[in-house]
Amino acid sequence: MEALSLVLDGFSVSLQPINLWYTFIGVLMGTVIGVLPGIGPAAGIALLIPVSYGMNPTSALIMMAGVYYGAQYGGSVTSILINTPGESSSVMTAIDGYQMAKKGRAGAALAVSAWGSFIGGTIGIIALTLMAVPLTKIALGFGPPEYFMLMALALTAVSALTGNSPAKGMLAMMIGLMIATIGTDLQSGQMRFVMGIPELQDGIGFVVVVVGLFAVGEVFIAIEEHFHSRSEIFRLQGKLMLTKEEWRRSLGPIGRGTIIGFLIGILPGAGATIATIMSYSAEKNMSKHPEQFGQGAIEGVAGPETANNAATAGAMVPLLTLGVPGSGSTAVLLGAFVMYGIQPGPLLFQSRPDLVWGLVNSMYVGNVMLLILNLPLIGLFVRLLYIPTGILLPLVLVLASVGIYAVNGNIVELYLCLLFGVLGYAFRKIDIPLAPLVLALVLGGMMEQSFRQAMTISGGNPKIFVSSGLTIGLAVISVLVLAVKFSKVISRRKNSGEVKSATI
Amino acid sequence: MTHDLPSFNRLKLTVWTSAALLMAGSASVQAQGVWKPEKPVEIVVGSAAGGGNDKSGRVLQKILSETKSAEAVVTNKVGGGGAIAYNYVSQKKDAHVIGIAQAGLLTNHITGRSPLTLSALTPLSYVGSEPVALTVRADSPYKNLKQFLDQLKKDPTSLSISVGSTLGGTNHFGIALLAKSAGVDPKKLKLLVFGGGAESVTNLLGGHIQAMSQLVNNSIPHQKAGTMRILCITSPNRLAAIPDVPTCTEEGAKVVAEGWTVIVGPKDLPAPQVAAWEKILLAATQHPEWKNYLASSGWSADYKNAKDTSAFLKEDYEETKALLTEFGLAK
Amino acid sequence: MIDRMILFVTLIVAAFYFYGTSQIPTLEIGDPLGPKAFPYLIGIGLLISAGWLMLETVRAKKAPQAEPADSTSQDHSHLVLLSAIVAWIGIYFAVFEHLGFLLSTPIFLFVLMMYLNRGKWLANGLTSVIFTVAAYTLFSKVLGVSLAKGILPF
Numbered sequence: 001m002e003a004l005s006l007v008l009d010g011f012s013v014s015l016q017p018i019n020l021w022y023t024f025i026g027v028l029m030g031t032v033i034g035v036l037p038g039i040g041p042a043a044g045i046a047l048l049i050p051v052s053y054g055m056n057p058t059s060a061l062i063m064m065a066g067v068y069y070g071a072q073y074g075g076s077v078t079s080i081l082i083n084t085p086g087e088s089s090s091v092m093t094a095i096d097g098y099q100m101a102k103k104g105r106a107g108a109a110l111a112v113s114a115w116g117s118f119i120g121g122t123i124g125i126i127a128l129t130l131m132a133v134p135l136t137k138i139a140l141g142f143g144p145p146e147y148f149m150l151m152a153l154a155l156t157a158v159s160a161l162t163g164n165s166p167a168k169g170m171l172a173m174m175i176g177l178m179i180a181t182i183g184t185d186l187q188s189g190q191m192r193f194v195m196g197i198p199e200l201q202d203g204i205g206f207v208v209v210v211v212g213l214f215a216v217g218e219v220f221i222a223i224e225e226h227f228h229s230r231s232e233i234f235r236l237q238g239k240l241m242l243t244k245e246e247w248r249r250s251l252g253p254i255g256r257g258t259i260i261g262f263l264i265g266i267l268p269g270a271g272a273t274i275a276t277i278m279s280y281s282a283e284k285n286m287s288k289h290p291e292q293f294g295q296g297a298i299e300g301v302a303g304p305e306t307a308n309n310a311a312t313a314g315a316m317v318p319l320l321t322l323g324v325p326g327s328g329s330t331a332v333l334l335g336a337f338v339m340y341g342i343q344p345g346p347l348l349f350q351s352r353p354d355l356v357w358g359l360v361n362s363m364y365v366g367n368v369m370l371l372i373l374n375l376p377l378i379g380l381f382v383r384l385l386y387i388p389t390g391i392l393l394p395l396v397l398v399l400a401s402v403g404i405y406a407v408n409g410n411i412v413e414l415y416l417c418l419l420f421g422v423l424g425y426a427f428r429k430i431d432i433p434l435a436p437l438v439l440a441l442v443l444g445g446m447m448e449q450s451f452r453q454a455m456t457i458s459g460g461n462p463k464i465f466v467s468s469g470l471t472i473g474l475a476v477i478s479v480l481v482l483a484v485k486f487s488k489v490i491s492r493r494k495n496s497g498e499v500k501s502a503t504i
Numbered sequence: 505m506t507h508d509l510p511s512f513n514r515l516k517l518t519v520w521t522s523a524a525l526l527m528a529g530s531a532s533v534q535a536q537g538v539w540k541p542e543k544p545v546e547i548v549v550g551s552a553a554g555g556g557n558d559k560s561g562r563v564l565q566k567i568l569s570e571t572k573s574a575e576a577v578v579t580n581k582v583g584g585g586g587a588i589a590y591n592y593v594s595q596k597k598d599a600h601v602i603g604i605a606q607a608g609l610l611t612n613h614i615t616g617r618s619p620l621t622l623s624a625l626t627p628l629s630y631v632g633s634e635p636v637a638l639t640v641r642a643d644s645p646y647k648n649l650k651q652f653l654d655q656l657k658k659d660p661t662s663l664s665i666s667v668g669s670t671l672g673g674t675n676h677f678g679i680a681l682l683a684k685s686a687g688v689d690p691k692k693l694k695l696l697v698f699g700g701g702a703e704s705v706t707n708l709l710g711g712h713i714q715a716m717s718q719l720v721n722n723s724i725p726h727q728k729a730g731t732m733r734i735l736c737i738t739s740p741n742r743l744a745a746i747p748d749v750p751t752c753t754e755e756g757a758k759v760v761a762e763g764w765t766v767i768v769g770p771k772d773l774p775a776p777q778v779a780a781w782e783k784i785l786l787a788a789t790q791h792p793e794w795k796n797y798l799a800s801s802g803w804s805a806d807y808k809n810a811k812d813t814s815a816f817l818k819e820d821y822e823e824t825k826a827l828l829t830e831f832g833l834a835k
Numbered sequence: 836m837i838d839r840m841i842l843f844v845t846l847i848v849a850a851f852y853f854y855g856t857s858q859i860p861t862l863e864i865g866d867p868l869g870p871k872a873f874p875y876l877i878g879i880g881l882l883i884s885a886g887w888l889m890l891e892t893v894r895a896k897k898a899p900q901a902e903p904a905d906s907t908s909q910d911h912s913h914l915v916l917l918s919a920i921v922a923w924i925g926i927y928f929a930v931f932e933h934l935g936f937l938l939s940t941p942i943f944l945f946v947l948m949m950y951l952n953r954g955k956w957l958a959n960g961l962t963s964v965i966f967t968v969a970a971y972t973l974f975s976k977v978l979g980v981s982l983a984k985g986i987l988p989f
Contacts, residue, residue, distance in 0.1 A: 046552065144696075144712060165891060166887070167888040167891045170884040171841075171885070174880045178852060178874075181873065184585075187870065188869065192856075192874065220920070223916070223917065268706050324702045332552070335559060338800070341800060343800075345729060390952025394944045395944070395962070398944060398970065402974060414928045414931070418924055453697075456696050460867040832864065
């Protein structure tokens with residue numbers, strides 16, 4: 001625990017007018033980037049690097065950090081309004097958020113996102129302030145075997161999302177895993193399923209798949225409905241913001257989302273996306289009405305949106321204490337640090353406390369700014385839904401395309417996105433759930449690599465997977481989750497004679 | 505003969521025209537003798553913003569603008585282990601586009617990942633080298649290189665060593681050559697591949713692996729903080745940033761394996777353009793900004809002109825190919 | 836019917852996937868499992884899920900259930916429409932870098948909107964142009980991202 005005086009001194013830095021201004025620019029840019037599908041915080045921060053050359057390092061880093069957590073606020077907007085996740089960490093939000101929008105509760109979904117993001121982000125930073133160093137020790141305890149067990153736990157969580165037909169869910173998972181294997185295999189350096197296309201050598205970007213399956217696929221479905229004259233404008237039902245009932249239901253998920261998000265965020269490699277997966281499935285498993293998930297359960301929005309902001313705070317822990325980035329965005333931040341001649345790591349807290357605490361404290365300010373920015377915007381965003389679909393749909397297509405092109409400037413990715421759009425449409429027509437596919441894609445790569453790394457270390461001995469407290473703990477939790485799920489399935493079969501649950 | 509110019513006038517005309525042409529020709533040859541960038545220059549890097557080459561690119565961009573040599577922009581072309589960036593540069597028409605190249609340029613071709621050969625690019629200058637550091641955690645029982653290698657001699661599979669983000673890269677060569685120098689078969693080593701230097705660092709600190717063989721910039725902050733110990737570095741001389749760290753040669757293993765950085769231009773650049781860049785880059789590497797960058801990232805200041813760089817690359821290609829063939833990675 | 840098609844396609848995909856896996860080179864060094872193990876497992880998983888799906892279909896036929904009736908004739912005409920739109924998007928991507936963002940996007944948008952939002956020439960045209968300009972400004976000026984320049988001089 002750092003001297004309290006140093007922490008408070010940080011406020012004198014972060015509250016300087018110039019830094020307040022930079023915080024504002026950062027979070028504003030972050031929100032815009034988060035809203036735009038395709039382009040993400042990593043690209044956004046990278047774009048700021050040349051712009052910030054002459055600036056005072058603290059101010060520049062404050063601005064870039066603002067982009068980072070600001071993007072987590074913006075990502076939920078397009079997820080909820082047009083089923084187009086802006087970032088991979090907004091995918092879970094789209095599942096129930098869009099359903100809520102269809103039911104006229106878009107405002108509530110956006111509101112709970114904003115509030116959850118604020119609470120998750122702020123508490124995350126407090127945790128960062130108080131516990132950075134001891135948390136790092138826990139994070140370091142995660143090696144390949146522990147990561148594998150964590151991924152396995154996450155996969156069992158994914159099984160909570162299969163809906164009506166577990167067989168189709170498994171099929172979706174397999175497809176997701178297959179896509180994950182395309183590219184150059186990390187452990188051996190050999191190319192798999194690249195089919196001679198050089199752009200496939202680095203695999204298919206997660207964002208390309210998500211934007212294709214969800215956004216473009218949704219556009220195709222909407223066009224079809226348009227022609228069956230089935231499309232309706234999502235009219236607002238009831239209160240713009242949250243009702244008391246919705247608040248009450250959201251508090252638990254927000255609390256749990258904060259803890260889950262922050263803890264997962266501190267693990268380098270796991271990030272906001274996995275945090276949202278865990279949060280969503282935790283909420284579904286704990287809910288008294290799990291069948292509502294996938295039809296617009298507000299818990300399914302509150303939990304993940306809180307988790308992804310808590311995770312960004314968590315990801316700052318290894319960055320600041322070890323100089324190790326926890327995700328793509330923090331890796332770019334690290335590059336920015338180094339460019340200013342600042343080496344984050346164990347010595348940073350002693351040598352530049354003004355920078356560290358100025359930066360951390362600016363995040364409190366930033367979160368407040370974001371809340372103030374986003375809440376009034378909800379009214380504006382909801383109005384966007386009133387645009388006639390004939391105009392909205394083409395715009396969404398262009399927005400998605402530009403977002404993808406902006407990241408790598410690669411036309412091949414656009415074609416891939418289109419392909420996934422067609423697949424997304426097809427899958428929806430034949431009832432193959434998209435969520436397990438996407439999640440298997442995220443988890444599959446890491447699972448395989450961690451497994452093989454662990455086997456290399458142990459020389460082929462599988463005992464390594466139950467060799468540490470963490471792995472055993474994770475194994476136990478996974479088994480429990482599976483057991484609970486099975487018992488629920490069995491008892492439901494007994495009760496109703498046929499299984500009817502929500503389809504995603 | 506009335507419709508023809510008198511022959512004398514025709515002769516004059518011929519002489520004057522030829523003289524004029526000759527002067528114009530030599531004027532353009534003269535203009536070709538010194539080439540200068542006339543529009544903004546593109547520095548192409550194969551990594552995303554914030555990544556390895558991107559940082560070098562931005563430092564270079566800054567220096568070029570400060571010394572008024574050129575206005576530059578950094579273009580990121582990510583993918584294929586640098587192949588996309590190298591392809592991009594190769595196809596440009598003149599020296600307004602340059603690229604930052606590293607070992608991937610050669611290994612991509614040797615492993616069959618990319619059909620691009622050395623002849624598709626014009627080497628302009630060699631601007632820096634970075635050694636590999638064999639690093640252990642500070643509380644490791646191995647206090648120096650000899651103890652480490654002795655352990656490997658006893659049992660090559662007893663220690664888990666990370667080689668960063670790929671097999672067959674400079675990091676891999678570092679530990680492989682060190683093992684070979686002690687008579688250990690490098691193919692028996694237990695080598696791990698992680699997503700990047702950062703993952704190696706966390707795994708080493710967490711005790712999941714016993715050592716890492718990575719480019720030195722990953723280890724310098726931890727050496728300084730006392731959380732890690734660099735057993736030796738594979739450069740010919742010690743580094744100013746970490747003066748207490750011995751070279752592997754000093755420790756008894758004559759291994760020099762460095763990651764190099766070379767600036768390249770499009771295919772078949774004419775001599776004046778190459779010469780122009782040589783001059784600019786030589787000056788850039790002497791700039792204090794560059795020296796700072798080198799010092800903080802553990803690079804050695806090495807400069808080679810275009811001709812020497814070309815020779816170096818050809819030699820490195822052969823050496824790399826031999827090693828990769830030994831590991832069964834060459835195609 | 837549809838489920839049988841899914842089964843069929845899955846089997847073909849699995850066959851291709853197994854073939855692709857067998858083409859992956861094996862190394863003498865590296866991790867004990869190698870790059871082929873996981874793909875083989877996935878291929879097997881694919882087959883298992885196909886088999887399971889068959890089981891479910893058989894079981895569903897036994898239990899009385901109402902099949903959602905979708906008139907197939909309607910679907911065919913809309914598949915044609917959607918294919919046309921997919922082709923149009925493909926054309927947009929193909930010319931994107933040649934014509935540049937500012938030229939290709941309004942054309943793309945306008946044609947689509949005219950089809951989906953019939954008759955509203957002015958609204959469609961204005962939106963196409965304004966949106967393109969706004970997006971261009973946002974991305975290239977504010978965010979500093981380079982969108983394809985194409986043939987326009989600016």
